[in-house]
Amino acid sequence: MKKLVFFTALCIVALSSCVHDPFPPDPETVCEQGGVDFVNEIQPLLTANCGMSGCHGQGSAQDGFSVESYASIREEVEPFELNEGDLWELINESDPNDRMPPPPASALTADQKDLIKRWIMEGAQETDCGRTGCNYVAVPNYNTDIVAIADKYCGGTCHAGGSPSGGFTLTSKADWENAIDNRGLIDALTGSNGRKQMPPSGQLDSCIINNIIRWNTTGRN
Template structure:
């Protein structure tokens, strides 16, 4: 019995050493899944103003600002973190304590720890609040369709087009990181890309154009129709 007891103690000691010496990247990821539902089969019929939808708001915001090459895409996976889809993003979320989620904390860090890092612009207070609200609502992999209530008549650059581009595209196409040399955070450049057909060709994933957003599925039909309506109306800076 004494021999068996000694062997058991030795085993525990070695196990603890192995745990301490195991690199963080090799440790199993523990995900708080207490309230996380499976991927929805169909989107909600209508978008609720009180709900933050992952597919429409959070995913494009994260992928366009964080999942670029050299950062948190599937190839670069900086620090072992991938932020290209729900399965990977939810690993950085703690539903039981939203403000302690790595995803949210990184947005509020300063210096080299801030995400996205300089020279990229940091998330606005509104964007940070959006991510936090999504986590507080259960960090669901939810989606909605607002086609029935899509306003393609009262479209303007400032209230319709610019917000869509800021959510889905500006992370890669800004003055700090102008992918392909295109800065879609300015009206002048957006108008040029709209006039030459490249904007619509990209957001509709038309043949011969680079699909945009490239890391996610294409824009919803409402957003596409609104941008096309703005172009048809003369691409005004309104």
């Protein structure tokens, strides 16, 4: 009888100390419920802001962290637990010298952080929801990737002709370089640093924005 009581007590202690993490939903279910798209939202966002050569991409993995694959990113997050993973801590560091990305790069915007937060709290799945017509391009080319964006969203509508919006055109490679260097184009596209959102019809898909950012940071070819 004593052995039975002891065994029962031992089981109760063991069960009370066992805490199970929430079971991650199936990636397809996440997509069906309108969840965050890792392939078309999270991966491009991290690649554009952290995946430069010498940092966390293009063959480099500073501090052992690379944003070039889901597996490597997944190592830095804890599903459903924001404060248990290094990624969330690094993008929210109050000390500019410790945050990711580091200066002179701008910190992630509140919307970008919220997207990462949602992804983590949905289970940090490798979701590929296919909701965007934009294809992720590691090293975009002006003629094959940027021109189409310009014609559809910018240069072919507002920033063209003799009286372009904002006083600048986006109809050539030189125009884009000038707009990025002198007109705050990247900030306008992301709606950050006090810039008025561009285009005025609504923010571009994050995949498109990040392709533009990658074009700017990978040589503007």
